[in-house]
Amino acid sequence: MTDLSQPGSQSGAQLQSSTAAAVPPPLWLLAELTYRCPLHCAFCYNPLDYTDHNRELTTGQWLDVLREARALGAVQLGFSGGEPLVRDDVEVLVEEAHRLGFYTNLITSGVGLTDQRLGDLKAAGLDHIQLSFQDSTQQLNDFLSSTRTFELKQRVAAALKRHGFPMVMNCVLHRYNLPHVDKIIEMALALGAEYLELANTQYYGWARENQAQLMPTREQLEEAEAVVARYRQTHGERCKIFFVVPDYFERRPKRCMNGWGAVFLGVAPDGAALPCHAARGLPGLTLPNVKDMPLREIWYESDAFNRFRGLQWMKEPCRSCDEKEHDLGGCRCQAFLLTGDAANADPVCDKSPFHENVVKIVRQAASQTEATVAAREQPILFRNDANSRKLAAAAREPGAAGDNRASPGGQS
Ligand code: FES
Numbered sequence: 001m002t003d004l005s006q007p008g009s010q011s012g013a014q015l016q017s018s019t020a021a022a023v024p025p026p027l028w029l030l031a032e033l034t035y036r037c038p039l040h041c042a043f044c045y046n047p048l049d050y051t052d053h054n055r056e057l058t059t060g061q062w063l064d065v066l067r068e069a070r071a072l073g074a075v076q077l078g079f080s081g082g083e084p085l086v087r088d089d090v091e092v093l094v095e096e097a098h099r100l101g102f103y104t105n106l107i108t109s110g111v112g113l114t115d116q117r118l119g120d121l122k123a124a125g126l127d128h129i130q131l132s133f134q135d136s137t138q139q140l141n142d143f144l145s146s147t148r149t150f151e152l153k154q155r156v157a158a159a160l161k162r163h164g165f166p167m168v169m170n171c172v173l174h175r176y177n178l179p180h181v182d183k184i185i186e187m188a189l190a191l192g193a194e195y196l197e198l199a200n201t202q203y204y205g206w207a208r209e210n211q212a213q214l215m216p217t218r219e220q221l222e223e224a225e226a227v228v229a230r231y232r233q234t235h236g237e238r239c240k241i242f243f244v245v246p247d248y249f250e251r252r253p254k255r256c257m258n259g260w261g262a263v264f265l266g267v268a269p270d271g272a273a274l275p276c277h278a279a280r281g282l283p284g285l286t287l288p289n290v291k292d293m294p295l296r297e298i299w300y301e302s303d304a305f306n307r308f309r310g311l312q313w314m315k316e317p318c319r320s321c322d323e324k325e326h327d328l329g330g331c332r333c334q335a336f337l338l339t340g341d342a343a344n345a346d347p348v349c350d351k352s353p354f355h356e357n358v359v360k361i362v363r364q365a366a367s368q369t370e371a372t373v374a375a376r377e378q379p380i381l382f383r384n385d386a387n388s389r390k391l392a393a394a395a396r397e398p399g400a401a402g403d404n405r406a407s408p409g410g411q412s
Contacts, residue, residue: 023309025073026265026299029102030080030277031062033090034269037082038111040146040382041134043172043207043214046082047280049392051385056269059089061291063096065267068295070100074265077102082269085112091120098125105130107170110156111149118163129160130168130197136183140176146382157191167193173224174201174214175365181224185231185241193239198228200246204278204333206383209391213380215365218249248358252323253330253346260308260332265299273298275305278333282342308332308342315343317351 035050047053057065066077077097084090085108097104105128106121113129121129131153134141138150160167169188171177177184181198188196200221201207201214228243235241247254257264257276266274272287273295279285288302299305307313311324318329329335330346338347339354347354381387 023300024262026069027074027263028076028078028265029066029069029074030078030264030266030274031065031084031093032080032082032266032268032274033062033084033087033093034082036086037109037383038086038147039083039109039149040384041172041206042144042146042210042380042382043174043201044383045202045205045207045277046383047205047278048209049388049395051388052392053268053270053272053280056087057267057271057290059092061271062089062093065271065290065295066093066097066100066102068290069265070097070102072296072299075101075103076105078105078107080107083109083111085117091117091124094121094126095124098127103127108132109145109149110153111147113156113159115159115163118159118165122163122165126165128168129165130170131157131160132170132172133184133187134171135177136180136187140180144176146384154191157193161192166195167191168195168197169193170197170199172199172201173216174207175216175220176214178216178220178224181227182231185227185235185239189235189239195240195242197242197244198224199242199244202246203248204281204337206381208337209381211361212364212368215248215361215368216246217366218362221246221249247331247334247346247348248362250348251350253327253334253348255327256331256334256346259310259328261299261305262309265295273302273304275308276331276333279304281333282336285342313343315345317349317353318345321345321351 034056035046035054069077079090079093084106090106094104094106104126106126107130110131133153134144141150141153142148157167157169169191171184173181184198185196200216203211207214225243228241232241261275264276266277266279267290268274268280271290272280273290274280274287279287285304285307287304288298290298293302308329311328314324314329318324327346327349330348332342334348335344335346336342338357339352344354345352347358349355
């Protein structure tokens, strides 16, 4: 950090403007309003220890975040969680966001989205709602979320259309529902979805805990991709289908978050500012909090947002790689989870000395699928407060967590 008290050093304003000139402003603000959620999805990206961070910002504090982010230059705003609708101030936040000129998106399970709230959100200026489904079948939808919400989601989908929102459906894909991709697309078409996002599971948070159960095989993925390609040809005009590929099956990593501290700024329920969704899991990274620091300072000057910004932080093989400006070294969280050091190359890259760690996971998934039935009997750890507390305790005191898993045959 520059010592601003020394002669010749830049003033705060100079430093800010020179830094601001080099670093573009954030474009996308993700407001994670709460970690509370009526669903308990096995692939949730929320931190395992979310129960340790559940003191939520007030309405006033969120309004300040929105104003500061807009002043910084952010234009796109997602409200997520947990389930954002468990808060009763979403309408107030949407109204202010709309007034500020944000393009707003509510990312929801649909639980709590009544006709009344839909009308109020429409009146407040909400642009876009993304409704999640877990599967095309009630059994799997309800099993994976550990709730009985399938029929409710169908009703909410119809209500979205009635209120004139574009229907954006999201379904996270994994070993269990990849074979149903055709049925999931058919369901989206039947419900009148204009957009369908089929997002293969990214293995952070709870999904990482359940990776052995959720990882698909290469064959499953290729078949699903072929199905998607067929539907795009026949129904592409009616429904735009996005298929987000899982990078474990690639030889080059994804350009995660389009670069660390480049476009994305997340704010967690307790006010922690996040350079990526999963940044809370990186040890040694002190996340600045919007309660203590202006957003501008967080974005341009905090250690957390500068740690992996640009190319300077890279070690070999990234440092001398001629593809580094393309993938920016891949994903920091994946590098940490699979190599133990967030500054390593993402091991998805076959130039990484740790690439074998990824190959091993893919190989294990392939061998498990040979016994599909047996794999389905394997336990899953659901995202809920009890499990979060146990995992948080386990992280503090290894061995403290108990086994609280359930098999796909029944609800947890
Ligand atoms: Fe954190 Fe990719 S999820 S950098």
